[in-house]
Amino acid sequence: MTQQKTSITRRSFLKSSALAGGGLMISFTWLSAFSPADTKNAPDVNENWMEINGYIKITPDNIIKILNPNPEFGQNVMTSLPMIVAEELEADWQKVVVEMGPHDSVKLGPQFTGGSNSVRMYWKPLREAGAAARHVLMEAAAQTWGVPVEEVTTKAGMLYHERSGKSGTYGSFASKAAAIPIPKEVKLKEVKNFNVVRSSRKNVEGLKIVSGKPLFGLDYQQPGMLIAMIEHPPAFGMKLKSFDAAEALKLPGIKDVFSQKLYEDGFEQGGFDTRSFNDLLVVVGNTTWEVMKARKKLKVQWEPAGDTKDTMGGRGGKREVLVPGELESTDAQLRKMQEYAAKPAQQLRKDGDPETAFKNAAQVIERTYNAPFLAHNCLEPMNFFAHVTDEKALLVGPLQAPGWTEPTLSKVLNLPADKIEIRMTRMGGGFGRRAYGHYLTEAALISKKVKAPVKLVYTREDDMTYGIYRPMYTATYRAALDANKNLIAFHVKGGGIPEHAIHANRFPAGAVDNYLAEGWQIPSNITIGAFRAPRSNFNAAAEQSFLDELAEAMGKDPIDFRLDLLKRAKENPVGKNNEYDADRYAQVLKLVQEKSGWNKAENKKYSRGVAAYFCHNSYAAHVVDMVMRDGQPYVERVVSAIDCGIVINPDAATNMVQGAVVDGIGNALYGALTHKNGAAEQTNFYNYRMIRMHEAPQKIDVHFVQSDTDPTGLGEPPFPPVFGAVANALYQVAGKRFYQQPFSLQLNSLGVL
Amino acid sequence: MIKLTINQKKHQVDVDPDTPLLWVLRDTLGLVGTKYGCGVAQCGACVVHLNGEAVRSCVTKVSRAAGQKVVTIEGLAARADHPLQKAWLELDVAQCGYCQSGQIMSAAVLLKENKNPTDADIDAAMAGNICRCGTYLRIRDAIRLAAEMQRNPSKG
Numbered sequence: 001m002t003q004q005k006t007s008i009t010r011r012s013f014l015k016s017s018a019l020a021g022g023g024l025m026i027s028f029t030w031l032s033a034f035s036p037a038d039t040k041n042a043p044d045v046n047e048n049w050m051e052i053n054g055y056i057k058i059t060p061d062n063i064i065k066i067l068n069p070n071p072e073f074g075q076n077v078m079t080s081l082p083m084i085v086a087e088e089l090e091a092d093w094q095k096v097v098v099e100m101g102p103h104d105s106v107k108l109g110p111q112f113t114g115g116s117n118s119v120r121m122y123w124k125p126l127r128e129a130g131a132a133a134r135h136v137l138m139e140a141a142a143q144t145w146g147v148p149v150e151e152v153t154t155k156a157g158m159l160y161h162e163r164s165g166k167s168g169t170y171g172s173f174a175s176k177a178a179a180i181p182i183p184k185e186v187k188l189k190e191v192k193n194f195n196v197v198r199s200s201r202k203n204v205e206g207l208k209i210v211s212g213k214p215l216f217g218l219d220y221q222q223p224g225m226l227i228a229m230i231e232h233p234p235a236f237g238m239k240l241k242s243f244d245a246a247e248a249l250k251l252p253g254i255k256d257v258f259s260q261k262l263y264e265d266g267f268e269q270g271g272f273d274t275r276s277f278n279d280l281l282v283v284v285g286n287t288t289w290e291v292m293k294a295r296k297k298l299k300v301q302w303e304p305a306g307d308t309k310d311t312m313g314g315r316g317g318k319r320e321v322l323v324p325g326e327l328e329s330t331d332a333q334l335r336k337m338q339e340y341a342a343k344p345a346q347q348l349r350k351d352g353d354p355e356t357a358f359k360n361a362a363q364v365i366e367r368t369y370n371a372p373f374l375a376h377n378c379l380e381p382m383n384f385f386a387h388v389t390d391e392k393a394l395l396v397g398p399l400q401a402p403g404w405t406e407p408t409l410s411k412v413l414n415l416p417a418d419k420i421e422i423r424m425t426r427m428g429g430g431f432g433r434r435a436y437g438h439y440l441t442e443a444a445l446i447s448k449k450v451k452a453p454v455k456l457v458y459t460r461e462d463d464m465t466y467g468i469y470r471p472m473y474t475a476t477y478r479a480a481l482d483a484n485k486n487l488i489a490f491h492v493k494g495g496g497i498p499e500h501a502i503h504a505n506r507f508p509a510g511a512v513d514n515y516l517a518e519g520w521q522i523p524s525n526i527t528i529g530a531f532r533a534p535r536s537n538f539n540a541a542a543e544q545s546f547l548d549e550l551a552e553a554m555g556k557d558p559i560d561f562r563l564d565l566l567k568r569a570k571e572n573p574v575g576k577n578n579e580y581d582a583d584r585y586a587q588v589l590k591l592v593q594e595k596s597g598w599n600k601a602e603n604k605k606y607s608r609g610v611a612a613y614f615c616h617n618s619y620a621a622h623v624v625d626m627v628m629r630d631g632q633p634y635v636e637r638v639v640s641a642i643d644c645g646i647v648i649n650p651d652a653a654t655n656m657v658q659g660a661v662v663d664g665i666g667n668a669l670y671g672a673l674t675h676k677n678g679a680a681e682q683t684n685f686y687n688y689r690m691i692r693m694h695e696a697p698q699k700i701d702v703h704f705v706q707s708d709t710d711p712t713g714l715g716e717p718p719f720p721p722v723f724g725a726v727a728n729a730l731y732q733v734a735g736k737r738f739y740q741q742p743f744s745l746q747l748n749s750l751g752v753l
Numbered sequence: 754m755i756k757l758t759i760n761q762k763k764h765q766v767d768v769d770p771d772t773p774l775l776w777v778l779r780d781t782l783g784l785v786g787t788k789y790g791c792g793v794a795q796c797g798a799c800v801v802h803l804n805g806e807a808v809r810s811c812v813t814k815v816s817r818a819a820g821q822k823v824v825t826i827e828g829l830a831a832r833a834d835h836p837l838q839k840a841w842l843e844l845d846v847a848q849c850g851y852c853q854s855g856q857i858m859s860a861a862v863l864l865k866e867n868k869n870p871t872d873a874d875i876d877a878a879m880a881g882n883i884c885r886c887g888t889y890l891r892i893r894d895a896i897r898l899a900a901e902m903q904r905n906p907s908k909g
Binding site: 073074075076200202203205206207209210211212213214215216218219221227252287288289290292293377378379380381426427428429430431459460461651652655656658659660661662663666684685686690691692693694696697698699700 | 768769772773776779780781783784785786787788789790791792793795796798825826827833837838841842845846847848849850851852853854857872875876877879880881882883884885886887888889890891892893
C-alpha cells in the first residue's frame, strides 16, 4: 500500500481517447477514485494494482461495450458491474454489450473476486467512469448544436436539446466526444434517480449458459492442446518416492509421464500460494479419458514426507514455517483439540473483569461447538489452460485472484509479468477455492516441460482430496448470569486446525460489561483456504446457537434478547473497536421478526430457529422454519432479512441469498471432510453428501433493508447465520441442542435421519 | 470407427469403445455444453438424451451410443428456445451456471413424460442433479413455468 498516488488529479484519473475505427473510449485510473478510507479497506493485492483503468467503448453505431473487470464465479458481476457504469452513463441497457476483461491490474483494478468485495470496491470508480463518459458526450452535443451544455439532457443512450428539438444518439457524438477533455469533477446521480441500478436485469450470459456455449475453463480448447493430470499422494504427509510409468506410456494417446517440482526449495510463498503437494507426478496425453486410463497403470511408491519447512514471504516478512509430517486422523485431531482447549490461549480481547464476574456468577453456562473440514466442491473441478514458451505465457481458465497468481507465475517461470497473459473464464463456482492459483502454476510448468499447449484437469477425486479446505474449528462459549438471570460476563475461547475462527471485536463484544475472547491453533499438514465467509461460517453457527440457548436460560425471546444486547451496544458500548453497527444489526433482526411473523400463532406449526450475523460489512438474519417430513426434519421455509446497502440488481441479489441459504442448510446438515492416516475419507459425491433438490426449502423469502448507503458485500454475509438458525430450529424439533457439525450425524444417533 | 448421431448430425469417431460418451462429446467433438462434474453418475452435470432417455454420459460408454440418437444441450432446441430454456432465462435461474445444462436436460425428460409434474415429481426427477450454488428453488419454479408454457404455448 506504499505506492498509492492519492494526489493524482481528477484530470489524470479520467482519460478520453478516440477509438481507431471512430468512437470514444473512456479509461480511468483506479486509485484516485478511492477516498483514503476506501484504499485502506481495499484488498492488498500487490504492488501493481495501484494504477488501474477500466473502459467504456461507444461505437458510432451506438453500441456501448462495457468491460467487466472482476472475475465471475456466479456472483453475477458480469451483469451488476456494467449496470453501475450504465446507470451513470444513462445508457440504454438493451444496447450494452458486456465482455470479460483480461487480467490487467493497471487498467482494470484489483480484479479480485473474494471478500464479498466486487461491487463494493468497484462501485465508485465505475460510477465515475460512466458519469465522465456521459459528460463528454453532452459537451460534444452542445458544441455541435451550439447550445449551452447545461441545456443538454440524456436518456437511454440519447442526447436531447429540448428547446431546439434536437436529438442524437450517443454513438453519433462518440468520435467528437473522444477529443473533449474529461472534467475535473463529475457529478454523480442522486440515488433516487437511479433507473438501472436497483432494477432487476437478467444475467447477460444467461442465454449462453442455457444453450451450453463454451464459457468455463474446462470448456477452453486450442488446436494441438494436450491434457495433463497430476497424481498426488494418497495422504497429507506423504510424498512421491518413485514411479514406474512403463505400462502407462504404452497406452494410446499418452505423451509423457514425469515428475516435476512445483516450487524450488526456499521459494517464498505469498498468502495465496498455498499448495498441498510439491512433487507433481504428471501424466500428459491427447485426451482426458486416455490420461485417466493411463493413471491407473502407474506404479507409484509414496513415502512419508516427515516434517518439512515452507518459506513464507508476503506481508509478515520472510519466515520459515514448520509443516508437521504426522499422518492425521479425525479422531486424533478431535482429541488434540480437547487438549489444546484446556491450555492457556492467546488473549484476543478483554473488557472489564470477566474472571471475577464468572467467580461471582449465580449460574455459568458453558457449551462447546465443533465443525469439520469442508471441501469447496466447486462443480467445475480445478483446471487451467497454459501455453508457455521461452518468451511468453498464455493462461486461460477459472481464477478468483489473478493479481495474486501472476507474481508467482513470474517467479516460477522466470518471465516478466508483462509476458504473462491471464484470461479469466467464467468459473463453475469458486467459494474461495479458486483464489489459490497453484493449479495455474502447475499447468504452466507442465506446458513448459512438454513444450505444448496443455489443459491441466483435476478429476473430482483429485479436487476433493487435494486440501485447501475450510479449517476444522472448535469454540467453547461461557456465559455468567447473576441471581436475576442478567448476563454479566461472556467468554469465548476458540481454536482450530490450523487456525481459530474468533473475531474478537464482533457482537456480542461491546454489549457485555465483562468480556473475554481467546484463541489457539494447532499446526497441520492439511492445507486450508478461504471458504465462503471464512471463520464467520463457523462463528455464526456456534455463537448464534449459544445465544439461543442463553436466551432460553434467561427466559427471553431469542430475538428480543439479541435486540436488548444491541440496544446496550448502541447506547453504552463496552470497549473499543466494535466492528459492527448496532442499529443496522438490530434492523435486520426486526425486519426478519416482522416478515417471518415471528410471534404469530399461524406459524406455531413450524419449529423455528433464528440467527443473525455481521460480516463483510453487511448484516443478515434468517428465520428457519422446520417441519417433520417423512420422519425427518426438513427446512420448509426460510425468511431472510439483509442489509447490504444499495442493492444493485434485486432479483439476482435475491437469487444469491437464496443460494447462500441452501448452501448453508446443506453444509450445516451434511458437510464434512474427515481424514484417516492423512487420507481424505471422502473422495466424490457418493461419500461427500451435498444438498439436493428435495432437501431444499419450498420457499425462501428474501427482504432487503431499503437503504441509500453505498453497497457492501452480499456473496458471503447471508451464508454464516444459516448454520445457527438451522441448529436452533433443530433444537425445537428434536428437543436437544446440536453442538457438532454436520448435524445429520447427531440426527442419525437420535434415530430421526 | 464408431458412428454417432448427435443432435441429428452424423459423426464418425476414432476412439476406444470404452471411452465415456462425455469425453467423446467434449474432447473429440468439441460439444462442451455437457459438463464433467464427478465422473461417477452422482452429480448430473453430464446428462444427455440417448433415444429420448436421460443418461449420465460420464458413465455411458460411447459404444452404447453407437447408432443411437444422442441429444445434448446444444441440440435441445434449434434456437435455444425450448420452454425450459425460456423459463430458465425468464426466472434468471443460474448463478455460476455450470450445472444448468445437466439440470435442463434432466428436466426435459421429466416434462416429456409428465406434462404436469407435481413438486414431488420434480424433486424426485431432479434429485440426481447437484447445484452447488443452491439454485434449486428457481430450478423448480422454472420447471413449473416451462410445464405451463408447454401446456399453453401462448404463455411462452
